[in-house]
Amino acid sequence: MQHDDVIWDIIGNKQFCSFKVKTKSQGFCRNEYNITGLCNRSSCPLANSQYATIREEKGQCFLYMKVIERAAFPAKMWEKVKLSKNYEKALEQIDENLIYWPRFIRHKCKQRFTKITQYLIRMRKLVLKRQRKLVPLSRKVERREKRKEEKALIAAQLDNAIEKELLERLKQGTYGDIYNFPVHAFDRALEQQDAESESESEEEEEEEEVDDEDVGKREFVADEEVEESDLSDFEEMNKLRTSSDEEDEEEEESSEEEEEEEEEMEMETKTKASRSKGKSPANGSAARKKRAYVEIEYEQETEPASKSRTT
Amino acid sequence: MFYFINLYCTFCTTFPLCCCVKLEFLPQKGSIKEHLISDLSRQKEEEKMEKSEPGAAAFPPTFSVSEIKNKQRRHLMFMKFKQEKRKQKMQLKKKKKKEREALGDKAPPKEVPKTIENQRVFDETMVDPEDEEVAFDEATDEFSAYFNGLTNPKVLITTSDRPRGRTVRFCEQLATVIPNAHVYYRRGLALKRVIPQCVARNFTYLMVINEDRKMPNGMVLCHLPDGPTAHFKISSVRLRKEMKRRGKDPTEHSPEVILNNFSTRLGHSIGRLFAALFPQDPQFVGRQVATFHNQRDFIFFRFHRYIFKNEKKVGIQELGPRFTLKLRSLQKGTFDSKFGEYEWVLKVSNFSLRRQKSCDKETN
Numbered sequence: 001m002q003h004d005d006v007i008w009d010i011i012g013n014k015q016f017c018s019f020k021v022k023t024k025s026q027g028f029c030r031n032e033y034n035i036t037g038l039c040n041r042s043s044c045p046l047a048n049s050q051y052a053t054i055r056e057e058k059g060q061c062f063l064y065m066k067v068i069e070r071a072a073f074p075a076k077m078w079e080k081v082k083l084s085k086n087y088e089k090a091l092e093q094i095d096e097n098l099i100y101w102p103r104f105i106r107h108k109c110k111q112r113f114t115k116i117t118q119y120l121i122r123m124r125k126l127v128l129k130r131q132r133k134l135v136p137l138s139r140k141v142e143r144r145e146k147r148k149e150e151k152a153l154i155a156a157q158l159d160n161a162i163e164k165e166l167l168e169r170l171k172q173g174t175y176g177d178i179y180n181f182p183v184h185a186f187d188r189a190l191e192q193q194d195a196e197s198e199s200e201s202e203e204e205e206e207e208e209e210v211d212d213e214d215v216g217k218r219e220f221v222a223d224e225e226v227e228e229s230d231l232s233d234f235e236e237m238n239k240l241r242t243s244s245d246e247e248d249e250e251e252e253e254s255s256e257e258e259e260e261e262e263e264e265m266e267m268e269t270k271t272k273a274s275r276s277k278g279k280s281p282a283n284g285s286a287a288r289k290k291r292a293y294v295e296i297e298y299e300q301e302t303e304p305a306s307k308s309r310t311t
Numbered sequence: 312m313f314y315f316i317n318l319y320c321t322f323c324t325t326f327p328l329c330c331c332v333k334l335e336f337l338p339q340k341g342s343i344k345e346h347l348i349s350d351l352s353r354q355k356e357e358e359k360m361e362k363s364e365p366g367a368a369a370f371p372p373t374f375s376v377s378e379i380k381n382k383q384r385r386h387l388m389f390m391k392f393k394q395e396k397r398k399q400k401m402q403l404k405k406k407k408k409k410e411r412e413a414l415g416d417k418a419p420p421k422e423v424p425k426t427i428e429n430q431r432v433f434d435e436t437m438v439d440p441e442d443e444e445v446a447f448d449e450a451t452d453e454f455s456a457y458f459n460g461l462t463n464p465k466v467l468i469t470t471s472d473r474p475r476g477r478t479v480r481f482c483e484q485l486a487t488v489i490p491n492a493h494v495y496y497r498r499g500l501a502l503k504r505v506i507p508q509c510v511a512r513n514f515t516y517l518m519v520i521n522e523d524r525k526m527p528n529g530m531v532l533c534h535l536p537d538g539p540t541a542h543f544k545i546s547s548v549r550l551r552k553e554m555k556r557r558g559k560d561p562t563e564h565s566p567e568v569i570l571n572n573f574s575t576r577l578g579h580s581i582g583r584l585f586a587a588l589f590p591q592d593p594q595f596v597g598r599q600v601a602t603f604h605n606q607r608d609f610i611f612f613r614f615h616r617y618i619f620k621n622e623k624k625v626g627i628q629e630l631g632p633r634f635t636l637k638l639r640s641l642q643k644g645t646f647d648s649k650f651g652e653y654e655w656v657l658k659v660s661n662f663s664l665r666r667q668k669s670c671d672k673e674t675n
Binding site: 129130138141145146148149151152153155156158159161162163165166167169170171175176178179 | 426427428499501546547567569571595596600602604606607608609611613615617619622623625627635637659
């Protein structure tokens with residue numbers, strides 16, 4: 001026989017109920033058929049022979065009912081009724097099935113049904129929004145990639161690569177007339193005299209070899225002195241220019257000045273180079289021009305010396 | 312000298328054979344544990360000790376350092392062995408150097424060490440500078456409008472949902488580096504809805520910085536009219552204030568762009584993707600340069616200010632953020648992760664094929 005009170009007496013307070021989860025303030029019931037989820041005399045499915053719940057399966061809501069007549073047949077104890085998808089119709093169905101049942105159970109069933117439909121609606125809405133995809137990171141792979149990246153950074157030698165690229169661009173003249181470096185003009189002039197430059201280069205090579213052997217000695221005294229003074233001029237102007245550049249970033253002004261001077265010189269040296277970056281000192285431009293032709297060869301020879309001086 | 316004493320040793324009362332005798336010959340005093348090793352191994356060691364004593368020259372040929380049971384002794388012998396090897400190596404080096412100096416000009420050229428770049432298997436997709444097919448492709452692809460000067464880049468930078476401070480600052484700094492860039496908050500919008508709006512407002516690029524655990528870790532770069540979408544992994548982000556010896560903030564001038572080592576077909580398309588971010592005519596007055604350097608499939612981004620000291624030297628000073636990118640996938644068309652057509656997807660294999668062409672964008 002089904003003695004609800006006795007059952008409740010045992011499992012409710014005194015002895016053990018495996019579905020009960022106790023917290024400080026409240027007890028919860030983990031039984032799947034429990035209608036409220038709390039551990040109460042009126043909501044315990046074990047201690048009530050007449051009981052009803054709403055449960056949801058894959059988006060479909062069902063009404064489960066248990067009556068005392070079937071208490072002896074555990075397999076057929078719960079009667080399952082499929083509820084309509086329409087909210088109002090389903091509520092009517094619940095009312096119709098649970099007519100003459102205690103008020104508490106009817107009320108709680110409807111409450112539970114409402115809650116379930118609400119969360120089903122929310123689930124359907126969320127699927128339509130943006131889904132967050134979690135991509136697993138393999139720890140080994142991450143570690144290896146980190147190491148590879150470090151090694152690639154070392155192999156890249158970024159600063160050198162960038163500097164090289166910038167100097168190449170300067171050489172190729174992508175910067176136009178903004179920067180003026182005197183040695184370049186003579187290099188340019190050289191490059192553009194095609195036929196003569198080849199023979200010149202041969203001569204230069206011979207003379208270079210010769211001069212490499214006699215390191216300290218110079219045979220052409222007069223030119224040498226003038227060269228040194230010219231080089232010193234270049235140095236001063238280099239210093240002047242860079243210091244002015246570094247002080248303020250008024251490159252426009254300085255470049256304008258340079259351009260003005262350049263224009264004067266360009267008039268004379270334009271025959272030599274179409275893209276002349278050369279800026280020669282203001283004194284003796286005509287003489288300069290003549291000397292330029294010869295000087296070119298010596299420029300090449302004394303380049304090592306100039307390098308050591310400026311760097 | 313060994314002599315067997317029929318005494319009980321003072322340390323352990325178990326062994327009649329005095330193993331303490333050995334203490335005199337050991338260079339370091341061993342622990343008491345040594346005494347408790349079995350007699351057999353002791354004897355073996357003694358034999359070895361005898362042999363090694365007179366100057367360490369007479370080893371049996373099959374002897375190896377790892378057979379010595381005594382840990383300290385073994386360690387000692389190994390250290391000696393290592394020192395010997397090192398000495399020999401130094402001697403060899405010195406000899407070679409002397410030979411090289413003696414020969415002077417006629418010395419054989421220095422041997423080039425093997426690097427990954429040297430050992431790489433040749434990749435067929437390397438682009439020849441004069442390849443006509445590639446030139447034709449590039450003249451008619453999505454970037455042709457930019458490279459012909461018809462469009463100006465306009466970039467929209469945004470993040471994933473709810474960005475943290477670091478990502479927000481990173482986006483702001485990116486916006487200063489890229490001219491004509493706008494940062495907008497995401498606020499939970501779906502990208503597919505964002506893209507038509509961007510197109511309507513004439514944006515050419517959409518850049519989405521993805522965030523994970525308060526750090527930026529991914530970037531989706533989408534060229535807008537209907538351009539390719541590239542998905543990168545970002546690593547080692549350094550913001551401006553974390554950088555040492557940096558310069559002042561970048562100015563509004565358009566920077567120059569340097570693209571290094573983008574030499575295969577895939578590399579070319581990615582390179583063009585980056586190039587189209589910046590306006591076509593850089594302002595040389597600003598002296599700023601943005602570099603994308605590809606090395607072994609990692610793209611390093613740097614932003615510098617340069618100054619030419621003379622025609623042979625240039626000084627660079629780093630401003631701006633720096634980060635590394637690694638391409639994860641390249642998709643034709645705008646962002647569509649479900650139905651998009653992927654041109655290239657990174658294959659993560661645990662078995663690393665270093666010498667084979669695992670890198671698609673690299674030079675030799």
